[in-house]
Amino acid sequence: GQQVQQSPTSLVLQEGENAELQCNFSTSLNSMQWFYQRPGGSLISVFYNPSGTKQSGRLTSTTVIKERRSSLHISSSQITDSGTYLCALGLTFGLGTRVSVFP
Amino acid sequence: AQTIHQWPVAEIKAVGSPLSLGCTIKGKSSPNLYWYWQATGGTLQQLFYSITVGQVESVVQLNLSASRPKDDQFILSTEKLLLSHSGFYLCAWSLWNYAEQFFGPGTRLTVL
Numbered sequence: 001g002q003q004v005q006q007s008p009t010s011l012v013l014q015e016g017e018n019a020e021l022q023c024n025f026s027t028s029l030n031s032m033q034w035f036y037q038r039p040g041g042s043l044i045s046v047f048y049n050p051s052g053t054k055q056s057g058r059l060t061s062t063t064v065i066k067e068r069r070s071s072l073h074i075s076s077s078q079i080t081d082s083g084t085y086l087c088a089l090g091l092t093f094g095l096g097t098r099v100s101v102f103p
Numbered sequence: 104a105q106t107i108h109q110w111p112v113a114e115i116k117a118v119g120s121p122l123s124l125g126c127t128i129k130g131k132s133s134p135n136l137y138w139y140w141q142a143t144g145g146t147l148q149q150l151f152y153s154i155t156v157g158q159v160e161s162v163v164q165l166n167l168s169a170s171r172p173k174d175d176q177f178i179l180s181t182e183k184l185l186l187s188h189s190g191f192y193l194c195a196w197s198l199w200n201y202a203e204q205f206f207g208p209g210t211r212l213t214v215l
Contacts, residue, residue, distance in 0.1 A: 029201060030201070031201035031202070033203060033204060035206075040191075042206050042208045042209045043147075043193065043195075043206040044206075045203065045204070048203035090201045091137065091149045091152070091162075091201075091204075092149075093146050093147040093148075094146065095146045096146060
């Protein structure tokens with residue numbers, strides 16, 4: 001079946017540092033989506049990015065379907081960026097990257 | 104604008120008791136609807152999906168059932184809860200298969 005793998009599993013950042021989260025998938029499905037989740041919270045869509053590059057504020061997502069990968073770049077991280085970032089290919093979710101940003 | 108509501112916000116239930124969770128989407132006609140389950144500390148697992156009223160497909164068997172009695176309503180239920188049913192239940196919608204998904208606020212279920 002379809003597989004979605006995220007790396008790293010967790011990330012600790014000092015405020016202001018940049019970070020790159022990776023998502024690799026096993027099939028060339030045109031439906032990559034990134035979500036943000038606070039502990040105990042629901043999923044907030046960060047990007048729906050089936051291909052190419054999208055930017056919103058300090059967040060940038062790049063999806064390269066033929067290489068079966070997508071990335072989420074956080075620039076100048078802030079404490080409020082802390083949480084879990086999940087990527088999903090269609091209806092299959094990765095295990096997430098837990099991001100912790102400290103002052 | 105589309106809104107998605109889930110009820111209840113949280114439930115504490117006894118093993119063996121029945122359960123019914125609800126999800127309503129307003130502002131969108133004939134959406135695809137999905138139920139997901141997330142164990143504490145785990146990832147999301149799709150449980151059911153529905154593309155039209157009265158039709159529900161099961162993805163994972165967890166002794167749960169789902170129904171779509173109206174175009175904008177999706178119900179998750181069981182007659183007998185198990186301890187393993189504890190977790191976070193999320194409802195989502197999309198315009199079509201593999202389109203962008205939008206999630207509801209979720210229901211936290213604790214089975215004791």
